[in-house]
Amino acid sequence: MDNSWMRQNEVDISRYLPKFLLKDKRISCVLAADSAEHELQRLSLQDLQAQFYLSTATWGLSLWEEFVGLPIDRISDYKTRRTRVYSKINGNVIVTPDFLRQLINRYVADKTGQLTEHNEQYYFDVVLPDGKVLSFDELEAALRLYTPAHLGWKYIAQTNAAGGFYVGGIISCAWQITIPADTTYNLEIAGAGEPVIVGCVSSGTETYIPADLFK
Structure with missing residues (x-):
């Protein structure tokens, strides 16, 4: 729908008259009232033209529904009603x-x-x-x-979802240190070594208490 043939800006009659006339309050009030009425007519014409096109029709959708043989729906929104008429056409x-x-x-x-x-x-x-x-x-x-x-x-x-997956972890490190034995080391003992006696002795007492069978 194109209403470019119609005035697009708000109606203001005073722009066509000398500015000094606006200093008179009576003339200024008359011009303002006339401009407001012309503006209502301009908007009404644009709204009327919109009803001739299904993509912009609003209150005229009932006429479209009647035209294609659909029951008039005054409950659904405009978009749903337009879609139903499109399908029928x-x-x-x-x-x-x-x-x-x-x-x-x-x-x-x-x-x-x-x-x-x-x-x-x-x-x-x-x-x-x-x-x-x-x-x-x-x-x-x-x-x-x-x-x-x-x-x-x-x-x-x-269902589309936008996001990312992040995977993390902790890596533990260890060092293995090997200290080889010094095989070149010699231990020399001067003279004969004295024997060293090492032992562990445990002692205990055994006590026997007979049972009193006749008591």
Whole structure:
């Protein structure tokens, strides 16, 4: 929608008149009132033009819904209602993977939904970003309307997370020191060595106490 043909700036009639006239309070008040009314008309015309385009229609969505044969929905948000009308308008298109992918993304807030085909098994995966689906019920209804009867589908919720993995550890080091014996060392004893008696003697007393069998 392009309304460049219409005035874009706020209406101010006084800019077309000599400035000295604004010194008169009566003239100044009349110009301000006329400018405000012209501004309302300008905004009303822009709003009216927006209703002629489905992508910008708001209060005119009820007319679009009536035009394509949908029940008038005054509860859902504008984006959901526009998507429903788009789906109805495109009812005669050829269903291709690209069309289904676009259809899926009409119900995804950030348009990142994906479609993965499994032609040999006659089904496809509907990969949806977690938390970004506008309406599962609307998406389900749209897929049932446009998906060929011989195909099925499976929903896959996908969550993307950004982060890193850090792995750390402690390495302990040890040094092995070997001190070799000095085999060149000689121990000389002058004269005959005296014998050294080393021993350990333990002593004890054995006490025998007979049992008194008749007591």
